[in-house]
Amino acid sequence: MASGENITAASALHEEAATAAKAWARQLASAASGGQLAIRRVIRSLHVVWAQPALLALPRDYDRLFTYYHERVCLQCGAVPKEASVCLLCGTLVCLKQACCRRHQVAEAVQHAQECGGGTGIFLVVTSTYIIVIRGRRACLWGSLYLDDYDEEDRDLKRGKPLYLSQDRLELLQAQWLAHRFDHTKRTWVWHRDSL
Ligand SMILES: [Zn+2]
Ligand SMILES: [Zn+2]
Incomplete structure (x- = not known):
């Protein structure tokens, strides 16, 4: 592309969005002459293309997640974290x-929640399997997304049984996140005092 240097990611995205919107409008206009059913079909096809935001894709086996993360270094300090959290x-x-x-008396998870989620952060603590949710100045222990064959948690990996991703819990966590409903969950919220 000759004028490639002048194109920024933002402008490319902008142009792409405009082109897509024009294409949608054309599709809708041509469907309009075909009556209600045709319009419904087009609208449904547009809907499929759109996917709502999702949390990180997690492996079914906890073992895989643990193996992947437990020796990894933190990009900020370069060391393997004591309580690695994703x-x-x-x-x-x-x-x-x-x-x-x-930094400035603020621990890394709180900093990251501010930068990444505008004050909301969801972290999986690799060494305990637990989820910690940060909402502004408060935090809660949400529970684990990984359960054993008897649907029980194994906090801190004490029993060492194989753990598998619970789709129900993952969906609940994701629904609460998408609907900004964390404040209304019946978990015990504590002031984190920037220490997480
Ligand atoms: Zn770090
Ligand atoms: Zn993040």
């Missing part, structure tokens, strides 16, 4: 609660 919005690994990544 942001379920973007996949970044943070040092939960640790002094190494504290």
Whole structure:
């Protein structure tokens, strides 16, 4: 592309969106002459293309997630985190609660929740299987998305039984996140004092 240097990601996206909108309008206009059924078909096809935001895709076996993350280094401090925690919005690994990544007295997960989720953060603590949700100045222990064969959690991986992703829990977590309903969940919320 000759004028490639002048195209930024933002302008490309903008142009693409405009082109797509024009195409949709054309499709709708031509369907309009075909009556209600034709319009409905077009609208349904447009709807399928759109996917709502989703949390990070997680493997079914906890073992795979653990193996993938437990020796990984934090990009901020370069060390393997003591309590490695994965942001379920973007996949970044943070040092939960640790002094190494504290900036202006704010620990890394809280910093990351501000930068990545506008104050809302969902972290999977790799060493305990637990989910920690941060909402502004408060946080809660949400529970685990991974359960054993008897649908029980294995917090801190003490029993060492194989754990599998619970689709029901994942869907619940995702629904609460999408609907901004975390404040209304019956979990115990505590002030995190920037220490997470
Ligand atoms: Zn993130
Ligand atoms: Zn770190």
